Amino acid sequence: MKRDFVFYRKKGGVTLSGGEPLHFGKFCIKLPELCAQDGIGIVFETCGYGDWEVLREYARFAQGIFFDIKHADTEKHRTGTGVDNHLILENFTRLTDEYERVVVRVPVIPNFNDTPEEMADIAACISKHLGKKITIC
Numbered sequence: 762m763k764r765d766f767v768f769y770r771k772k773g774g775v776t777l778s779g780g781e782p783l784h785f786g787k788f789c790i791k792l793p794e795l796c797a798q799d800g801i802g803i804v805f806e807t808c809g810y811g812d813w814e815v816l817r818e819y820a821r822f823a824q825g826i827f828f829d830i831k832h833a834d835t836e837k838h839r840t841g842t843g844v845d846n847h848l849i850l851e852n853f854t855r856l857t858d859e860y861e862r863v864v865v866r867v868p869v870i871p872n873f874n875d876t877p878e879e880m881a882d883i884a885a886c887i888s889k890h891l892g893k894k895i896t897i898c
Contacts, residue, residue, distance in 0.1 A: 766799070774796070774802025774803050774824065776805075777805050777819075778827075781808055782805055783809070783811025783812065783816060786811075786812060786815050790818050790819070793819065794822065796822070803822055803824065804823055804826065806826075806827040806829070807828055807829070808831070808842075808849060809848070809852040810844055810848055810849050813851075813852055813855055816852055820856060826860065827864050828856070828866065829868060830846075830849070830883055830887055831846075831867070831868060831873075832874050833882040833885065833886035834879075835847065837873070841870070853890050853891075853892075855892065857892030858892030858893050858894060859892070859894060863895060
C-alpha cells in the first residue's frame, strides 16, 4: 500500500470490504492500525453481523463505515441471508450511538426486498434503530 501512496493523497485511502471484515475479527485490526500510522485513510463496509468490540475497534480507525441493512423483517432476513437481523440492528444502534460517520446502504435484491412496502419498512427500521450520533438527511 505504501507503494501506491501517491494515489491516496490526503483524501484517498483503503476500503476494507468482504465478504465480511467482521468475520476476520482482530486479524483485520492490524491493517487499519498500519494505515493510520502512515496517514492512509480507511473505510469499512459491513453488514454488521459480528462481534461488537471488533466493530467498535474498526470505527476507531475509520474515516467512514458503510453499513448494509438488507431487510426489516427478521424471518425474511434469515431466509435470505441465513441469519436473523437482531445482532445487525443491535450493532447498528450501538455504532450510531458512538460514531457519526456511518452511511447506511440498502442493497436492492429482486424478490427479497424490492417492493415499495419492504423499502418503507427498511426505512422505518433504520429510523427506529438509529443511535444518538446520527441525524437523518
